[in-house]
Amino acid sequence: xxxxxxxxxxxxxxxxxxxxxxxxxxxxxxxxxxxxxxxxxxxxxxxxxxxxxxxxxxxxxxxxxxxxxxxxxxxxxxxxxxxxxxxxxxxxxxxxxxxxxxxxxxxxxxxxxxxxxxxxxxxxxxxxxxxxxxxxxxxxxxxxxxxxxxxxxxxxxxxxxxxxxxxxxxxxxxxxxxxxxxxxxxxxxxxxxxxxxxxxxxxxxxxxxxxxxxxxxxxxxxxxxxxxxxxxxxxxxxxxxxxxxxxxxx
Numbered sequence: 228x229x230x231x232x233x234x235x236x237x238x239x240x241x242x243x244x245x246x247x248x249x250x251x252x253x254x255x256x257x258x259x260x261x262x263x264x265x266x267x268x269x270x271x272x273x274x275x276x277x278x279x280x281x282x283x284x285x286x287x288x289x290x291x292x293x294x295x296x297x298x299x300x301x302x303x304x305x306x307x308x309x310x311x312x313x314x315x316x317x318x319x320x321x322x323x324x325x326x327x328x329x330x331x332x333x334x335x336x337x338x339x340x341x342x343x344x345x346x347x348x349x350x351x352x353x354x355x356x357x358x359x360x361x362x363x364x365x366x367x368x369x370x371x372x373x374x375x376x377x378x379x380x381x382x383x384x385x386x387x388x389x390x391x392x393x394x395x396x397x398x399x400x401x402x403x404x405x406x407x408x409x410x411x412x413x414x415x416x417x418x419x420x421x422x423x424x425x426x427x428x429x430x431x432x433x434x435x436x437x438x439x440x441x442x443x444x445x446x447x448x449x450x451x452x453x454x455x456x457x458x459x460x461x462x463x464x465x466x467x468x469x470x471x472x473x474x475x476x477x
Contacts, residue, residue, distance in 0.1 A: 240303070240310070244268070245276050249296060252286060252305055256293035265387065274301045280281035284321050298324070300440050307331070312336040319344045319450060327425035332466055340459040343454050350448030351435045352377060360390055364431035367467045369394040371423040371446060373403060376391040378411060383413030392416045392467075394474050396423050404477075425450075427467045434463035 239245055247266055251257065263273050277294060280286040285300035296304065299321045304357075306313050313320055315338050318345075325333060336342075347353055352374055359380050366389055367380075373395070385391060395403075397419035424468065426437040426446055435453040439446050454460070 236459065237277055239262070239285060243278070243281055244272075245285075248273075248276055248280060249285060249300055249304055252294060256289055256295035258293050259372055262294065269461075274337050282318075297321075301335075305330070306336075309334055309336045311338040312317045312340070312342075316342070316344050316452065317439075322397055322440055323447065323450070325438060327438060328466065329469055332462065332469070335462060335465075337458070340454055340462065341456040342454040342459050344450065345435075345453045346450045348449060349424075350436065351426070351451050351453065352448075354433070354435070354453065355428070356380065359381075359384070361432045362430045363387075365390040365392075366430045367392045367422060367428070367464070369425070369427040369467060369470050371396055371399065371426070373407075378408065379413075382408055382410050385410055390416075392418075392471065394420055394467075395416045396420060397475075397477075400477060405431065417477040418471060419477045420470065420474045427463060427470065429460055429463040429467050434460045436463060436466065 244266075248262065249260060251265060259277075261266075262277075263270060266273070268276070270409075271371065277286065277459045280300075281288065284297055285303060287295055290297055299317070302308065302320055302325060303313060313336075345351070345354070355377060359377075362384055366384065368391075370393075381391065391414055395417070396428055400417060400419050404417070424439060424446070426435075426448070428435050433453065433455045435451050437446050437448050437451040
């Protein structure tokens with residue numbers, strides 16, 4: 228299937244007929260004849276509109292022959308206030324599950340945040356290692372693991388007065404915390420959660436977050452959203468605070 232562009236997404240959403248199909252399918256999957264009856268469309272017209280919506284990734288055809296709103300279509304319907312951001316990163320949101328992000332924060336994403344979708348074999352840690360020395364004030368992280376090779380940098384930053392806060396899965400931190408350097412343990416405020424479904428990192432210099440792919444259990448680290456803009460750092464800080472408040476002291 229072709230990768231939809233920002234212009235093609237807006238083009239498909241510019242039709243009231245196609246929007247009506249999306250809204251109809253938002254109530255649940257439906258067969259062709261049911262859509263035709265409910266929307267009062269001719270068969271050729273409905274076929275034409277379904278093909279267009281399918282080609283841009285807004286609907287999917289299920290094995291039983293029914294049509295359904297895709298994950299991207301659901302996000303687009305929900306995020307009508309920030310379609311510019313969704314369209315700008317359509318390839319990412321087409322394959323990645325945004326459900327770990329609260330709805331009220333999804334609505335606040337804007338193109339002006341100057342966010343880039345980064346594809347990196349070694350994930351965001353390569354950027355952290357590259358830019359980490361510039362961090363001067365704080366480093367907040369919610370993650371499902373602690374890569375050992377960043378620990379020397381963390382220890383150095385703590386010695387320089389950088390404030391660290393971290394959220395990890397409860398069982399994971401229980402096992403790994405005794406192996407950490409004493410300076411890192413003393414210099415970090417830890418909290419725990421039952422599970423971590425997204426990686427959130429926010430510092431005074433940059434921020435990023437990683438989401439899971441649809442249908443996969445783990446968090447995808449190879450593609451993520453990253454920015455050094457103040458607005459995106461503030462947004463990621465609010466996302467981190469949301470999870471910090473619902474986590475437990477450790």
